[in-house]
Amino acid sequence: MAPVKVFGPAISVVNIDFKALEHKSPEHLKRNPFGQMPAFQDGDLLLLESRAIGRYILRKYKTKANLPREGNLSEATMVDIGIEMERHQYYRVISPIVYGCLFNPVLDGVPTNQKVVDDSLEKLKKVLEVYEARLSQNTYLGGDFLSFADLSYFPFTYLFHGDTVRIAIRQVPSCEGMVGWARGEALHQEGHRWHCSPPEGISRSFN
Structure with a gap:
C-alpha cells in the first residue's frame, strides 16, 4: 500500500479492530470477502489485494516517475x-x-x-x-x-x-x-x- 502514501490522493482510512473481529463483519466482507486486509474503495469500485490496489493507484494517478513503466x-x-x-x-x-x-x-x-x-x-x-x-x-x-x-x-x-x-x-x-x-x-x-x-x-x- 506504499503507493497510497506516496502518490495517491487524500484518502479516508477506516481502522479495523482485529480483536473485535471487525474484519469478519458483514460490512467488511462486502469489501473483502476473505475477511482480510487491505480493502480499497474508490466510488463504486471495491478492490482487494495490496499489489492490485497499488497498480490501480499508480495507473489512475499517473506520475512523472511512471513506476509501472507502462508504455514500454x-x-x-x-x-x-x-x-x-x-x-x-x-x-x-x-x-x-x-x-x-x-x-x-x-x-x-x-x-x-x-x-x-x-x-x-x-x-x-x-x-x-x-x-x-x-x-x-x-x-x-x-x-x-x-x-x-x-x-x-x-x-x-x-x-x-x-x-x-x-x-x-x-x-x-x-x-x-x-x-x-x-x-x-x-x-x-x-x-x-x-x-x-x-x-x-x-x-x-x-x-
Whole structure:
C-alpha cells in the first residue's frame, strides 16, 4: 500500500479492530470477502489485494516517475516479474518473521516461535542471494529505473530495518540499497520530502 502514501490522493482510512473481529463483519466482507486486509474503495469500485490496489493507484494517478513503466512492454514486464518475485519468493520467507516477531505477539499475544523465525531467516538469506546476483547487474529490479517492483518490497522490510532481517540484508550489498532507499528515491522523484529517517547504513539523502 506504499503507493497510497506516496502518490495517491487524500484518502479516508477506516481502522479495523482485529480483536473485535471487525474484519469478519458483514460490512467488511462486502469489501473483502476473505475477511482480510487491505480493502480499497474508490466510488463504486471495491478492490482487494495490496499489489492490485497499488497498480490501480499508480495507473489512475499517473506520475512523472511512471513506476509501472507502462508504455514500454519489456520494461513493464520486468516490473511484473519483480512484483511476482516479491509475492512468491520474498514474501513467502519474510512473512513468518514479521508475523512471528511483531504481529502475532502484539495483536494476538502469541509468543514468538524462535525456531520458525530462525528457519525463515536462513531461507531469506538464500533468497537474497538470488536477488544479489540480479542486482549486481542492474541498479533496480527491473533494470536501470526505479519502479513499483522496488517499492513493493518496502513495507515488510522497513518494519525490521534495525532487526534480524536488516542484518541478513546487510550481508547482501545490492539488496541493502534496493530495499532501504526505494521509497526515498520514489519520493525524491516526485518532489516530496522523506518524512522518516532512512534506514541506517543508507548514504543517499533525498531531503
